Amino acid sequence: MLVGGAFAPAAQAGSAKGSKHTYTCSNRGGGPNHTVNCSGLITVNNVLNNTTVTVGDINVLTDNQLEDLEINLVNAADSTVNQNVALQLLKLEGAVVNTYVQGLDSALFTGRVTVCAMRFCV
Secondary structure, X not given: OOEHHHOXXXXXXXXXXXXXXXXXXXXEOXXXXXXXXXXXXXXXXXXXXXXXXXXXXXXXXXXXXHHHHHHHHHHHHHHOOOOOHHHHHHHHHHHHHHHHHHHOOOOOEHHHEEEXXXXXXX
């Protein structure tokens, strides 16, 4: 398994407003079954609308932490629009891991992150 440091740092931005690739993240459940769930869009014209990101078995995130994760997902989606779907999904996975490692000071293995678009998941 890879640890978050294996990916390039996710870009930080002040806001995701104005992007065509918005993401919404929220905490789900509690205890050992807690997840952070995000949904959004990775390509233009709603081609891969309802892309989902699930991070399993981690701590509940604050509103600011959820917003940081959303911004990093938007930045990853914005920067990979013309790449193949598998690479776009891997970039989203990397953005999640980097957000946890660099922004939240929390170790996160890629095995805890699932990114899906249509029926394709990484």
